[in-house]
Amino acid sequence: MTQTSDGVEIVEAIVVTLDICSSSVLIEDLMKNNRSKLWRDLIINMKEYLLEHVPYYNAELHKFIGDGWIILFRRPYASEHLLRFLYDTNWHFMHLYEESVVPSLDTTPDISGLTFGIDEGRLIKLEMKETIEFVGRPINIACRLQGKLEKADIENGYRILMSNRLFNDLKLDFQNYYHERTTKPLKNIGEGKQFTCYLISIDKLLWLVEAHYGTDTHDLVDVTAQYASQIKDNRLNVKVTNAIAGGDPSPLQSKTLWVTYCWKGQRKEISVNERSWLKLPL
Numbered sequence: 039m040t041q042t043s044d045g046v047e048i049v050e051a052i053v054v055t056l057d058i059c060s061s062s063v064l065i066e067d068l069m070k071n072n073r074s075k076l077w078r079d080l081i082i083n084m085k086e087y088l089l090e091h092v093p094y095y096n097a098e099l100h101k102f103i104g105d106g107w108i109i110l111f112r113r114p115y116a117s118e119h120l121l122r123f124l125y126d127t128n129w130h131f132m133h134l135y136e137e138s139v140v141p142s143l144d145t146t147p148d149i150s151g152l153t154f155g156i157d158e159g160r161l162i163k164l165e166m167k168e169t170i171e172f173v174g175r176p177i178n179i180a181c182r183l184q185g186k187l188e189k190a191d192i193e194n195g196y197r198i199l200m201s202n203r204l205f206n207d208l209k210l211d212f213q214n215y216y217h218e219r220t221t222k223p224l225k226n227i228g229e230g231k232q233f234t235c236y237l238i239s240i241d242k243l244l245w246l247v248e249a250h251y252g253t254d255t256h257d258l259v260d261v262t263a264q265y266a267s268q269i270k271d272n273r274l275n276v277k278v279t280n281a282i283a284g285g286d287p288s289p290l291q292s293k294t295l296w297v298t299y300c301w302k303g304q305r306k307e308i309s310v311n312e313r314s315w316l317k318l319p320l
Contacts, residue, residue, distance in 0.1 A: 047163040049172065052111040052120070052204070053180040055155045056127070059192065060147035061105035064139065073142045080134055087130055095123050100172060106152075106184075108177065110161075121215065125240040128152045128197065149192050154240075155184025156200040158207070179227060183235055186222040195239045195304055202234035212236075214272060216243050216302045243272040244318060245300040251278070254294060257287040265297070265316070274318040278310050 058064075068074050085107075088099050092109055100108040111120060131152050140146060159176035183199035191199075195216060202219070205212065216239035221232035246266040252258040261283050268276045278295045280286040287293065293312040298305065301319040310316045 049110070049161045049163050050113065050159065051161060051176070052156060052158045053161070053176040054109045054111065054120075054124075055103070055106060055177075055180045055184045056109065057106035057153050057155075057184050058131070059149045059151055059153060063145075063147050064143070067143050067145060068139070071142065071144070076139050076142055080139060083134055084131060088127070091123065091127070095119055097123075103181075108180075110172065121211075121238075121240055124152075124154055124198065128240060149189055151192075152197065153184055153187045153192065154198045155180040155182065155187075156198060156204065157183065158201070158204045179224065179233075182224040182227060183222070183233075186224065187237075191237055194237075195241065195300075195302055196237040197240050198236075198238040200236045200238055202236060205236040205238075212238065214243055215239055216241070239302065241300045243302060244269055244274065246274070247298040247300060247305070249295060249297045251283045251295045252287040252293055253291050258296075259283055259287045261295070265295075272319075274316060277315050278312050280312075 065074070065077055068077050081102075085099075085102070088107060088109070092099050095111060096114070097109055097111040100110050128151050132150065135150060157176040157179040159174065161172040161174035161176060164171055164173070179201060183201065187196065187199055196218070199222070205217070218237045219234070220237055221234050223231075224233045227233055246262060246269065248260070249262045249265045250258045251261045264282050264284070265274065265276065268274055268282075276282070280293075295310045295312070295316060296307070297310070297316065297318075298307050299318060300306070306320075308316075308318070308320065
């Protein structure tokens, strides 16, 4: 929504700040070994990815801020789409990072990937030296929220900090995602008082990563979609049978279902024998 009053253009948007974890450590390691070009290539690739994908979400890439970006999502908001975008963006970054950067590091940081700070509100749109800029409290809050994500938060599966006000506006969309109410001190916000916000995982509470069925030597078939479709209210309770696999991949042999899944942001693995029950979470 855009309003113009007395020559001032007001824009209402969800502000997402995106940051690369451990960026200072990564840059130092790569520069030490004269491989800073890998970091430049990573940043350029991410920029091109964002420029290509944000328009599909009624959003725009606002600006680069050193080791991350500010993205503005316009109304109408679709939280499920927003979380899918954040999940896909983090996945894309991790793929690039592991393929092109990790092999050249002396020491791999304990945490990696992207983190996000999110708030919503009214911004002032203006032009400075022929460049469009946005100023306003939502940008300040989103940046500070992102900066308050701690190592322990990320290790527990959280990659988003969202303002309490925005979370409650959209809370019906977050029922299937792991989230936790918390408070964080934000510099120059709220007179130094604790700021109420929500830690959110970009994964659903129960997320089926992959499932394969067959013997332990050959004839494994991918049954991820079949079992994922059985998830109801973040629970999976189903008997392992040939019928779900669409047939018997190894006639007259004992078969096993191997499952990799995420529960509350934590990746886990389990195997279940044929004709036994798969019950998740454990």
